[in-house]
Amino acid sequence: MNLMFKNKKTIFICLLPALLIFVVLVIIPIVRSFYYGFFEWNGLSDPVYVGMNNFKEIMLDKVFWKSFKNNMMVVVASVFGQIPIGLIIAILLNKKMKSSSIFRTIFFLPMILSTVVVGLLWSTILNVQVGVLNYLLETIGLESLAKNWLGDPKYSMWTICFVIVWQFVGLYMIIFLAALQNIPQDIFEAASIDGATEGQKLFKITIPMLWENIMSAVVLCIAGGMRTFDLVFVMTKGGPAHATELMATYMYNKTFEVYKYGYGSAVSLVIFIISFAFIIISRNAMAKKQLEV
Protein backbone atom coordinates (compact mmCIF):
# COMPACT_ATOMS: atom_id res chain seq x y z
CA MET A 1 0.00 0.00 0.00
CA ASN A 2 2.70 2.43 1.01
CA LEU A 3 4.54 1.67 -2.20
CA MET A 4 1.74 3.41 -4.06
CA PHE A 5 2.46 6.64 -2.17
CA LYS A 6 6.10 6.42 -3.17
CA ASN A 7 5.61 5.64 -6.86
CA LYS A 8 8.15 7.94 -8.51
CA LYS A 9 6.40 7.89 -11.87
CA THR A 10 3.06 9.06 -10.43
CA ILE A 11 4.77 11.74 -8.36
CA PHE A 12 6.71 13.01 -11.34
CA ILE A 13 3.81 13.05 -13.80
CA CYS A 14 1.43 14.76 -11.39
CA LEU A 15 3.85 17.43 -10.23
CA LEU A 16 5.25 18.16 -13.67
CA PRO A 17 2.60 20.54 -15.04
CA ALA A 18 2.55 22.74 -11.94
CA LEU A 19 6.33 22.76 -11.66
CA LEU A 20 6.79 23.47 -15.36
CA ILE A 21 4.48 26.50 -15.40
CA PHE A 22 5.85 27.85 -12.15
CA VAL A 23 9.49 27.43 -13.15
CA VAL A 24 9.08 28.77 -16.69
CA LEU A 25 6.97 31.78 -15.71
CA VAL A 26 8.24 32.72 -12.26
CA ILE A 27 11.67 31.28 -11.50
CA ILE A 28 13.36 31.55 -14.92
CA PRO A 29 12.19 35.13 -15.55
CA ILE A 30 13.63 36.22 -12.22
CA VAL A 31 16.94 34.53 -13.04
CA ARG A 32 16.89 36.07 -16.51
CA SER A 33 16.27 39.54 -15.14
CA PHE A 34 19.30 39.03 -12.96
CA TYR A 35 21.26 38.27 -16.12
CA TYR A 36 19.89 41.12 -18.27
CA GLY A 37 20.43 43.53 -15.39
CA PHE A 38 24.10 43.56 -16.38
CA PHE A 39 23.40 44.47 -20.00
CA GLU A 40 22.41 47.48 -21.98
CA TRP A 41 19.62 46.33 -24.24
CA ASN A 42 16.88 48.12 -26.16
CA GLY A 43 15.03 44.89 -26.89
CA LEU A 44 15.96 44.82 -30.56
CA SER A 45 19.72 44.86 -31.07
CA ASP A 46 22.13 42.52 -29.27
CA PRO A 47 22.52 43.11 -25.54
CA VAL A 48 25.84 44.76 -24.56
CA TYR A 49 27.47 43.76 -21.29
CA VAL A 50 27.93 46.81 -19.06
CA GLY A 51 28.79 45.24 -15.69
CA MET A 52 27.33 47.01 -12.67
CA ASN A 53 26.56 50.21 -14.61
CA ASN A 54 22.77 49.78 -14.51
CA PHE A 55 22.78 49.27 -10.77
CA LYS A 56 25.09 52.27 -10.27
CA GLU A 57 22.79 54.39 -12.40
CA ILE A 58 19.77 53.31 -10.35
CA MET A 59 21.52 54.16 -7.10
CA LEU A 60 22.47 57.59 -8.45
CA ASP A 61 19.08 58.39 -9.96
CA LYS A 62 17.16 60.87 -7.81
CA VAL A 63 13.89 59.77 -9.41
CA PHE A 64 14.45 56.22 -8.22
CA TRP A 65 14.98 57.38 -4.65
CA LYS A 66 11.93 59.61 -4.94
CA SER A 67 9.93 56.56 -6.00
CA PHE A 68 11.38 54.50 -3.16
CA LYS A 69 10.38 57.25 -0.74
CA ASN A 70 6.86 57.24 -2.18
CA ASN A 71 6.60 53.47 -1.68
CA MET A 72 7.64 54.02 1.92
CA MET A 73 4.99 56.72 2.19
CA VAL A 74 2.35 54.25 1.03
CA VAL A 75 3.56 51.77 3.66
CA VAL A 76 3.45 54.41 6.41
CA ALA A 77 0.04 55.69 5.31
CA SER A 78 -1.24 52.11 5.28
CA VAL A 79 0.12 51.33 8.74
CA PHE A 80 -1.17 54.54 10.31
CA GLY A 81 -4.33 54.83 8.22
CA GLN A 82 -5.71 51.38 7.48
CA ILE A 83 -4.84 49.77 10.80
CA PRO A 84 -6.30 52.38 13.20
CA ILE A 85 -9.38 53.01 11.06
CA GLY A 86 -9.88 49.28 10.48
CA LEU A 87 -9.56 48.68 14.21
CA ILE A 88 -11.99 51.46 15.14
CA ILE A 89 -14.59 50.21 12.67
CA ALA A 90 -14.13 46.61 13.83
CA ILE A 91 -14.58 47.60 17.48
CA LEU A 92 -17.72 49.57 16.63
CA LEU A 93 -19.14 46.76 14.49
CA ASN A 94 -18.42 44.29 17.28
CA LYS A 95 -21.00 46.13 19.41
CA LYS A 96 -23.52 44.11 17.39
CA MET A 97 -26.17 46.58 16.36
CA LYS A 98 -28.94 45.82 13.89
CA SER A 99 -27.11 47.75 11.19
CA SER A 100 -23.73 46.04 11.79
CA SER A 101 -23.98 43.50 8.99
CA ILE A 102 -24.99 46.14 6.42
CA PHE A 103 -22.01 48.30 7.40
CA ARG A 104 -19.73 45.26 7.22
CA THR A 105 -20.92 44.52 3.68
CA ILE A 106 -20.32 48.16 2.67
CA PHE A 107 -16.84 48.47 4.20
CA PHE A 108 -15.55 45.42 2.34
CA LEU A 109 -17.13 46.40 -1.00
CA PRO A 110 -14.18 48.47 -2.38
CA MET A 111 -11.92 45.42 -1.86
CA ILE A 112 -13.73 43.41 -4.50
CA LEU A 113 -13.59 46.10 -7.20
CA SER A 114 -10.84 46.16 -9.79
CA THR A 115 -8.12 48.68 -8.92
CA VAL A 116 -8.60 50.17 -12.39
CA VAL A 117 -12.24 50.92 -11.53
CA VAL A 118 -11.21 52.39 -8.17
CA GLY A 119 -8.54 54.52 -9.84
CA LEU A 120 -10.80 55.82 -12.61
CA LEU A 121 -13.64 56.45 -10.17
CA TRP A 122 -11.48 58.53 -7.84
CA SER A 123 -9.81 60.33 -10.75
CA THR A 124 -13.29 61.44 -11.78
CA ILE A 125 -14.41 62.31 -8.25
CA LEU A 126 -11.25 64.40 -7.76
CA ASN A 127 -11.42 65.92 -11.24
CA VAL A 128 -11.27 69.70 -11.24
CA GLN A 129 -14.11 70.17 -13.75
CA VAL A 130 -16.64 67.44 -13.06
CA GLY A 131 -15.39 66.08 -9.73
CA VAL A 132 -17.95 65.82 -6.98
CA LEU A 133 -15.49 66.36 -4.11
CA ASN A 134 -14.62 69.97 -4.89
CA TYR A 135 -18.31 70.59 -5.65
CA LEU A 136 -19.33 69.32 -2.21
CA LEU A 137 -16.59 71.32 -0.47
CA GLU A 138 -17.78 74.48 -2.25
CA THR A 139 -21.41 73.75 -1.40
CA ILE A 140 -20.73 73.45 2.32
CA GLY A 141 -18.66 76.65 2.25
CA LEU A 142 -15.20 75.12 2.39
CA GLU A 143 -14.13 76.27 -1.07
CA SER A 144 -10.73 77.16 0.40
CA LEU A 145 -10.11 73.41 0.80
CA ALA A 146 -11.01 72.61 -2.81
CA LYS A 147 -7.88 71.95 -4.80
CA ASN A 148 -6.37 70.17 -7.75
CA TRP A 149 -5.95 66.95 -5.78
CA LEU A 150 -4.02 64.95 -8.34
CA GLY A 151 -2.51 67.75 -10.41
CA ASP A 152 -0.72 69.58 -7.62
CA PRO A 153 2.57 67.83 -6.72
CA LYS A 154 2.19 69.05 -3.14
CA TYR A 155 -0.93 66.98 -2.57
CA SER A 156 -0.96 64.25 -5.22
CA MET A 157 0.88 61.61 -3.18
CA TRP A 158 -1.34 62.23 -0.16
CA THR A 159 -4.35 61.87 -2.42
CA ILE A 160 -3.06 58.53 -3.71
CA CYS A 161 -2.47 57.35 -0.13
CA PHE A 162 -6.02 58.33 0.78
CA VAL A 163 -7.45 56.28 -2.09
CA ILE A 164 -5.32 53.28 -1.09
CA VAL A 165 -6.60 53.51 2.49
CA TRP A 166 -10.17 53.88 1.16
CA GLN A 167 -9.81 50.75 -0.93
CA PHE A 168 -8.16 48.44 1.58
CA VAL A 169 -9.53 49.47 4.96
CA GLY A 170 -12.23 46.79 4.68
CA LEU A 171 -9.65 44.01 4.67
CA TYR A 172 -8.17 45.18 7.97
CA MET A 173 -11.62 45.70 9.43
CA ILE A 174 -12.43 42.03 8.69
CA ILE A 175 -9.13 40.76 10.12
CA PHE A 176 -9.67 42.68 13.37
CA LEU A 177 -13.38 41.86 13.55
CA ALA A 178 -12.65 38.12 13.31
CA ALA A 179 -10.00 38.44 16.02
CA LEU A 180 -12.29 40.50 18.27
CA GLN A 181 -14.97 37.86 18.07
CA ASN A 182 -12.47 35.39 19.53
CA ILE A 183 -11.92 37.45 22.68
CA PRO A 184 -14.15 35.96 25.39
CA GLN A 185 -16.86 38.46 26.34
CA ASP A 186 -16.51 37.75 30.09
CA ILE A 187 -13.12 39.51 30.18
CA PHE A 188 -14.89 42.76 29.28
CA GLU A 189 -17.70 42.06 31.72
CA ALA A 190 -15.21 41.43 34.54
CA ALA A 191 -13.43 44.66 33.62
CA SER A 192 -16.74 46.58 33.69
CA ILE A 193 -17.52 45.19 37.15
CA ASP A 194 -14.10 46.36 38.29
CA GLY A 195 -15.06 49.80 37.02
CA ALA A 196 -12.88 49.99 33.90
CA THR A 197 -13.74 52.79 31.47
CA GLU A 198 -14.17 52.19 27.73
CA GLY A 199 -10.75 53.72 27.09
CA GLN A 200 -9.09 51.46 29.65
CA LYS A 201 -10.78 48.42 28.12
CA LEU A 202 -9.50 49.45 24.68
CA PHE A 203 -5.87 50.01 25.70
CA LYS A 204 -5.57 47.42 28.47
CA ILE A 205 -7.57 44.54 26.96
CA THR A 206 -8.50 44.89 23.30
CA ILE A 207 -5.23 46.16 21.83
CA PRO A 208 -2.94 43.80 23.82
CA MET A 209 -5.16 40.83 22.93
CA LEU A 210 -5.08 41.82 19.26
CA TRP A 211 -1.37 42.62 19.20
CA GLU A 212 -0.48 39.58 17.10
CA ASN A 213 -3.15 40.46 14.55
CA ILE A 214 -1.99 44.07 14.48
CA MET A 215 1.56 42.90 13.76
CA SER A 216 0.45 40.65 10.92
CA ALA A 217 -1.58 43.59 9.59
CA VAL A 218 1.65 45.64 9.60
CA VAL A 219 3.33 42.92 7.51
CA LEU A 220 0.38 43.06 5.11
CA CYS A 221 0.70 46.84 4.83
CA ILE A 222 4.40 46.53 4.04
CA ALA A 223 3.82 43.88 1.38
CA GLY A 224 0.92 45.87 -0.09
CA GLY A 225 2.85 49.14 -0.06
CA MET A 226 5.73 47.61 -1.99
CA ARG A 227 3.34 46.12 -4.55
CA THR A 228 1.34 49.23 -5.45
CA PHE A 229 1.30 49.89 -9.16
CA ASP A 230 -2.12 49.72 -10.87
CA LEU A 231 -3.73 52.53 -8.92
CA VAL A 232 -0.96 55.05 -9.50
CA PHE A 233 -0.55 53.99 -13.10
CA VAL A 234 -4.24 54.62 -13.78
CA MET A 235 -4.55 57.82 -11.75
CA THR A 236 -1.33 59.75 -12.41
CA LYS A 237 1.19 57.52 -14.24
CA GLY A 238 3.70 58.71 -11.64
CA GLY A 239 3.18 62.41 -12.36
CA PRO A 240 2.99 65.33 -12.00
CA ALA A 241 6.77 65.72 -12.28
CA HIS A 242 7.42 62.32 -10.62
CA ALA A 243 5.49 63.44 -7.52
CA THR A 244 3.69 60.09 -7.32
CA GLU A 245 6.39 57.93 -8.94
CA LEU A 246 6.62 54.46 -7.38
CA MET A 247 9.35 51.90 -7.93
CA ALA A 248 7.00 49.89 -10.15
CA THR A 249 5.92 52.86 -12.29
CA TYR A 250 9.57 53.92 -12.54
CA MET A 251 10.40 50.44 -13.82
CA TYR A 252 7.48 50.52 -16.24
CA ASN A 253 8.49 53.88 -17.68
CA LYS A 254 12.12 52.90 -18.08
CA THR A 255 11.23 49.65 -19.82
CA PHE A 256 8.15 50.28 -21.89
CA GLU A 257 8.31 54.03 -22.52
CA VAL A 258 12.03 54.48 -23.25
CA TYR A 259 12.82 50.84 -24.13
CA LYS A 260 15.71 50.27 -21.74
CA TYR A 261 15.10 46.57 -21.18
CA GLY A 262 18.42 45.91 -19.46
CA TYR A 263 17.94 48.85 -17.13
CA GLY A 264 14.33 47.83 -16.50
CA SER A 265 15.49 44.31 -15.63
CA ALA A 266 17.97 45.76 -13.17
CA VAL A 267 15.20 47.86 -11.60
CA SER A 268 12.95 44.75 -11.35
CA LEU A 269 15.73 42.97 -9.56
CA VAL A 270 16.21 45.86 -7.14
CA ILE A 271 12.44 45.93 -6.47
CA PHE A 272 12.46 42.18 -5.98
CA ILE A 273 15.32 42.33 -3.48
CA ILE A 274 13.97 45.36 -1.59
CA SER A 275 10.43 44.02 -1.25
CA PHE A 276 11.59 40.54 -0.42
CA ALA A 277 13.97 41.87 2.23
CA PHE A 278 11.21 44.00 3.76
CA ILE A 279 8.73 41.13 3.79
CA ILE A 280 11.22 38.62 5.25
CA ILE A 281 12.48 41.05 7.90
CA SER A 282 8.99 42.04 9.00
CA ARG A 283 7.82 38.41 9.04
CA ASN A 284 10.81 37.29 11.09
CA ALA A 285 10.45 40.19 13.49
CA MET A 286 6.84 39.13 13.96
CA ALA A 287 7.71 35.45 14.40
CA LYS A 288 10.26 36.37 17.10
CA LYS A 289 7.67 38.46 18.91
CA GLN A 290 5.37 35.46 18.94
CA LEU A 291 8.09 33.23 20.41
CA GLU A 292 8.78 35.71 23.18
CA VAL A 293 5.09 35.78 24.15
Next chain:
Amino acid sequence: MTKQKIIRFLTFIILLIFGTTTFYPLIWMGYTSLKTNAEISASTFALPETPQFINYLNAWETARMNVYFINSIFVTVCSIIVTLLIGALAAFILAKFQFRLKGFVYSMFIVGMLIPMQSVLVPLFIQMRSLHLLDNHLSLILSYTAFGLPITIFILESFIKGFPNSIIEAGIIDGCNIRRIFVMLILPMSRPAIATVIILNFLNNWKEFSFALIFISSDGKKTLPLGLYNFIGAYSSNYSELMAAMMIASIPLIILYLVLQEQIINGMTAGAVKG
Protein backbone atom coordinates in the same frame (compact mmCIF):
# COMPACT_ATOMS: atom_id res chain seq x y z
CA MET B 1 -29.42 52.90 30.45
CA THR B 2 -29.30 56.35 28.89
CA LYS B 3 -25.50 56.17 28.81
CA GLN B 4 -25.82 52.91 26.88
CA LYS B 5 -28.13 54.63 24.43
CA ILE B 6 -25.75 57.53 23.92
CA ILE B 7 -22.88 55.12 23.21
CA ARG B 8 -25.04 53.23 20.71
CA PHE B 9 -26.05 56.47 19.04
CA LEU B 10 -22.45 57.69 18.80
CA THR B 11 -21.34 54.30 17.46
CA PHE B 12 -23.99 54.53 14.78
CA ILE B 13 -23.00 58.10 13.85
CA ILE B 14 -19.30 57.23 13.51
CA LEU B 15 -20.12 54.15 11.44
CA LEU B 16 -22.43 56.28 9.31
CA ILE B 17 -19.64 58.79 8.60
CA PHE B 18 -17.13 56.08 7.64
CA GLY B 19 -19.84 54.15 5.80
CA THR B 20 -20.85 57.17 3.74
CA THR B 21 -17.22 57.86 2.84
CA THR B 22 -16.93 54.29 1.62
CA PHE B 23 -20.30 53.95 -0.05
CA TYR B 24 -21.09 57.35 -1.53
CA PRO B 25 -18.37 57.19 -4.24
CA LEU B 26 -19.87 53.91 -5.44
CA ILE B 27 -23.41 55.28 -5.37
CA TRP B 28 -22.15 58.31 -7.25
CA MET B 29 -20.65 56.02 -9.90
CA GLY B 30 -24.03 54.27 -10.13
CA TYR B 31 -26.21 57.32 -10.65
CA THR B 32 -23.68 59.26 -12.72
CA SER B 33 -23.69 56.35 -15.17
CA LEU B 34 -27.37 57.16 -15.78
CA LYS B 35 -26.92 60.90 -16.45
CA THR B 36 -26.24 62.70 -19.71
CA ASN B 37 -22.88 64.43 -20.10
CA ALA B 38 -24.69 67.76 -20.13
CA GLU B 39 -26.29 66.95 -16.79
CA ILE B 40 -22.89 65.99 -15.36
CA SER B 41 -21.35 69.32 -16.39
CA ALA B 42 -24.38 71.23 -15.09
CA SER B 43 -24.29 69.58 -11.68
CA THR B 44 -22.03 66.71 -10.78
CA PHE B 45 -23.97 66.03 -7.56
CA ALA B 46 -27.59 65.98 -8.77
CA LEU B 47 -29.48 62.80 -9.57
CA PRO B 48 -30.35 62.06 -13.23
CA GLU B 49 -33.54 63.64 -14.59
CA THR B 50 -34.48 60.47 -16.42
CA PRO B 51 -32.19 57.41 -16.22
CA GLN B 52 -30.17 57.19 -19.44
CA PHE B 53 -29.82 53.44 -19.96
CA ILE B 54 -28.54 54.28 -23.42
CA ASN B 55 -25.16 54.97 -21.75
CA TYR B 56 -24.87 51.28 -21.01
CA LEU B 57 -25.77 50.35 -24.55
CA ASN B 58 -23.19 52.80 -25.90
CA ALA B 59 -20.50 51.54 -23.55
CA TRP B 60 -21.38 47.96 -24.41
CA GLU B 61 -21.29 48.45 -28.18
CA THR B 62 -19.50 51.66 -29.21
CA ALA B 63 -16.87 51.47 -26.50
CA ARG B 64 -16.57 47.71 -27.12
CA MET B 65 -17.17 46.60 -23.57
CA ASN B 66 -18.87 43.53 -25.09
CA VAL B 67 -15.53 42.45 -26.65
CA TYR B 68 -13.58 43.07 -23.43
CA PHE B 69 -16.24 41.33 -21.37
CA ILE B 70 -16.05 38.16 -23.45
CA ASN B 71 -12.24 38.27 -23.38
CA SER B 72 -12.28 38.62 -19.62
CA ILE B 73 -14.63 35.66 -19.25
CA PHE B 74 -12.53 33.53 -21.58
CA VAL B 75 -9.19 34.33 -19.91
CA THR B 76 -10.60 34.06 -16.38
CA VAL B 77 -12.39 30.76 -16.95
CA CYS B 78 -9.49 29.14 -18.80
CA SER B 79 -6.95 30.11 -16.18
CA ILE B 80 -9.20 28.93 -13.35
CA ILE B 81 -9.64 25.51 -15.00
CA VAL B 82 -5.91 25.08 -15.66
CA THR B 83 -4.91 26.35 -12.20
CA LEU B 84 -7.40 24.10 -10.50
CA LEU B 85 -6.48 20.96 -12.43
CA ILE B 86 -2.73 21.13 -12.12
CA GLY B 87 -2.85 22.76 -8.69
CA ALA B 88 -5.09 20.04 -7.27
CA LEU B 89 -2.86 17.32 -8.73
CA ALA B 90 0.24 18.88 -7.20
CA ALA B 91 -1.55 19.45 -3.88
CA PHE B 92 -2.65 15.80 -3.77
CA ILE B 93 0.91 14.60 -4.35
CA LEU B 94 2.37 17.03 -1.82
CA ALA B 95 -0.24 16.11 0.78
CA LYS B 96 -0.21 12.32 0.52
CA PHE B 97 2.92 11.06 -1.23
CA GLN B 98 6.39 10.64 0.16
CA PHE B 99 9.51 11.61 -1.76
CA ARG B 100 12.82 13.22 -1.12
CA LEU B 101 12.38 16.74 -2.55
CA LYS B 102 8.87 17.18 -1.13
CA GLY B 103 9.87 19.86 1.39
CA PHE B 104 11.78 21.77 -1.28
CA VAL B 105 8.97 21.69 -3.86
CA TYR B 106 6.39 22.74 -1.28
CA SER B 107 8.43 25.68 0.01
CA MET B 108 9.18 26.80 -3.53
CA PHE B 109 5.47 27.20 -4.22
CA ILE B 110 4.83 28.84 -0.86
CA VAL B 111 7.64 31.37 -1.33
CA GLY B 112 5.93 32.10 -4.63
CA MET B 113 3.11 33.71 -2.66
CA LEU B 114 5.54 36.34 -1.41
CA ILE B 115 6.88 37.32 -4.84
CA PRO B 116 5.33 40.66 -5.80
CA MET B 117 3.85 40.43 -9.30
CA GLN B 118 5.36 43.81 -10.19
CA SER B 119 8.92 42.62 -9.70
CA VAL B 120 8.51 40.10 -12.53
CA LEU B 121 6.67 42.37 -14.98
CA VAL B 122 9.72 43.13 -17.10
CA PRO B 123 11.32 39.66 -16.91
CA LEU B 124 7.99 38.01 -17.70
CA PHE B 125 7.48 40.36 -20.64
CA ILE B 126 10.89 39.34 -22.00
CA GLN B 127 10.04 35.69 -21.37
CA MET B 128 6.70 35.96 -23.21
CA ARG B 129 8.46 37.69 -26.07
CA SER B 130 10.91 34.82 -26.44
CA LEU B 131 8.01 32.34 -26.26
CA HIS B 132 6.24 34.39 -29.00
CA LEU B 133 3.17 34.70 -26.79
CA LEU B 134 2.84 38.49 -26.70
CA ASP B 135 -0.61 39.78 -27.68
CA ASN B 136 -1.98 36.28 -27.17
CA HIS B 137 -4.51 35.29 -24.52
CA LEU B 138 -2.30 32.34 -23.69
CA SER B 139 0.25 34.71 -22.13
CA LEU B 140 -2.41 35.89 -19.66
CA ILE B 141 -3.80 32.42 -18.98
CA LEU B 142 -0.33 31.04 -18.28
CA SER B 143 0.74 33.95 -16.05
CA TYR B 144 -2.50 33.93 -14.09
CA THR B 145 -2.05 30.20 -13.62
CA ALA B 146 1.57 30.59 -12.49
CA PHE B 147 0.64 33.27 -9.97
CA GLY B 148 -2.55 31.48 -8.88
CA LEU B 149 -0.78 28.18 -8.21
CA PRO B 150 0.89 29.04 -4.87
CA ILE B 151 -2.30 29.98 -3.03
CA THR B 152 -4.22 27.17 -4.78
CA ILE B 153 -1.67 24.56 -3.73
CA PHE B 154 -1.44 26.02 -0.24
CA ILE B 155 -5.21 25.85 0.38
CA LEU B 156 -5.78 22.46 -1.28
CA GLU B 157 -2.71 20.80 0.24
CA SER B 158 -3.69 21.67 3.79
CA PHE B 159 -7.25 20.51 3.07
CA ILE B 160 -6.31 17.18 1.45
CA LYS B 161 -3.77 16.49 4.22
CA GLY B 162 -6.73 16.27 6.60
CA PHE B 163 -8.28 13.29 4.75
CA PRO B 164 -7.57 10.01 6.56
CA ASN B 165 -5.26 7.72 4.60
CA SER B 166 -7.66 4.84 5.25
CA ILE B 167 -10.14 6.28 2.74
CA ILE B 168 -7.55 6.22 0.00
CA GLU B 169 -6.40 2.76 1.05
CA ALA B 170 -9.98 1.50 0.94
CA GLY B 171 -10.19 2.84 -2.59
CA ILE B 172 -7.03 0.97 -3.53
CA ILE B 173 -8.43 -2.26 -2.06
CA ASP B 174 -11.56 -1.77 -4.16
CA GLY B 175 -9.27 -1.77 -7.17
CA CYS B 176 -9.12 1.96 -7.99
CA ASN B 177 -5.94 3.27 -9.54
CA ILE B 178 -4.48 6.63 -8.53
CA ARG B 179 -6.29 8.47 -11.30
CA ARG B 180 -9.69 7.14 -10.20
CA ILE B 181 -8.89 7.94 -6.57
CA PHE B 182 -8.03 11.51 -7.54
CA VAL B 183 -11.12 12.02 -9.67
CA MET B 184 -13.68 10.03 -7.68
CA LEU B 185 -12.47 10.62 -4.12
CA ILE B 186 -10.07 13.52 -3.67
CA LEU B 187 -11.75 16.07 -5.96
CA PRO B 188 -15.32 15.56 -4.67
CA MET B 189 -14.13 15.55 -1.06
CA SER B 190 -12.21 18.82 -1.59
CA ARG B 191 -15.29 20.70 -2.81
CA PRO B 192 -15.31 23.39 -0.06
CA ALA B 193 -11.61 24.16 -0.58
CA ILE B 194 -12.05 24.11 -4.35
CA ALA B 195 -14.87 26.65 -4.03
CA THR B 196 -12.58 28.99 -2.08
CA VAL B 197 -9.82 28.56 -4.65
CA ILE B 198 -12.19 29.26 -7.56
CA ILE B 199 -13.52 32.42 -5.90
CA LEU B 200 -10.04 33.72 -5.12
CA ASN B 201 -8.69 33.04 -8.60
CA PHE B 202 -11.81 34.43 -10.26
CA LEU B 203 -11.52 37.74 -8.39
CA ASN B 204 -7.76 38.02 -8.95
CA ASN B 205 -7.92 37.24 -12.66
CA TRP B 206 -11.02 39.31 -13.42
CA LYS B 207 -9.45 42.37 -11.78
CA GLU B 208 -5.89 41.92 -13.02
CA PHE B 209 -4.43 44.86 -14.92
CA SER B 210 -0.61 44.98 -15.06
CA PHE B 211 0.01 41.74 -16.96
CA ALA B 212 -2.75 42.58 -19.44
CA LEU B 213 -1.23 46.04 -19.86
CA ILE B 214 2.20 44.78 -20.93
CA PHE B 215 1.22 41.60 -22.80
CA ILE B 216 -1.84 42.63 -24.82
CA SER B 217 -1.70 45.31 -27.49
CA SER B 218 -4.51 44.72 -30.00
CA ASP B 219 -7.84 46.16 -28.98
CA GLY B 220 -9.80 43.01 -29.83
CA LYS B 221 -7.88 40.98 -27.24
CA LYS B 222 -8.09 43.34 -24.29
CA THR B 223 -9.67 42.32 -21.00
CA LEU B 224 -12.06 44.57 -19.03
CA PRO B 225 -9.56 46.43 -16.80
CA LEU B 226 -7.35 47.19 -19.81
CA GLY B 227 -10.33 48.16 -21.94
CA LEU B 228 -11.47 50.55 -19.21
CA TYR B 229 -8.03 52.09 -19.08
CA ASN B 230 -8.37 52.95 -22.79
CA PHE B 231 -11.17 55.31 -21.88
CA ILE B 232 -8.67 57.77 -20.48
CA GLY B 233 -7.36 58.61 -23.93
CA ALA B 234 -10.21 57.87 -26.28
CA TYR B 235 -13.27 59.18 -24.45
CA SER B 236 -11.68 61.44 -21.89
CA SER B 237 -14.66 63.75 -21.53
CA ASN B 238 -17.40 61.17 -21.97
CA TYR B 239 -17.95 60.66 -18.26
CA SER B 240 -21.41 59.13 -18.44
CA GLU B 241 -20.22 56.37 -20.73
CA LEU B 242 -17.08 55.85 -18.64
CA MET B 243 -19.18 55.37 -15.51
CA ALA B 244 -21.49 52.97 -17.37
CA ALA B 245 -18.48 50.98 -18.58
CA MET B 246 -17.10 50.82 -15.04
CA MET B 247 -20.47 49.60 -13.79
CA ILE B 248 -20.48 46.89 -16.48
CA ALA B 249 -17.06 45.70 -15.31
CA SER B 250 -18.09 45.79 -11.64
CA ILE B 251 -21.66 44.44 -11.67
CA PRO B 252 -20.61 40.75 -11.98
CA LEU B 253 -18.25 41.20 -9.02
CA ILE B 254 -20.88 42.99 -6.94
CA ILE B 255 -23.53 40.32 -7.64
CA LEU B 256 -21.05 37.57 -6.80
CA TYR B 257 -20.12 39.42 -3.63
CA LEU B 258 -23.72 39.83 -2.50
CA VAL B 259 -24.48 36.15 -3.16
CA LEU B 260 -21.30 34.59 -1.75
CA GLN B 261 -20.34 37.27 0.76
CA GLU B 262 -19.06 34.99 3.53
CA GLN B 263 -16.95 32.78 1.26
CA ILE B 264 -15.50 35.80 -0.54
CA ILE B 265 -14.62 37.67 2.64
CA ASN B 266 -13.11 34.57 4.26
CA GLY B 267 -11.25 33.51 1.13
CA MET B 268 -9.80 36.96 0.41
CA THR B 269 -8.81 37.52 4.02
CA ALA B 270 -7.14 34.10 4.26
CA GLY B 271 -5.45 34.69 0.89
CA ALA B 272 -4.14 38.08 1.97
CA VAL B 273 -2.92 36.98 5.39
CA LYS B 274 -1.19 33.89 4.08
CA GLY B 275 0.22 35.65 1.02
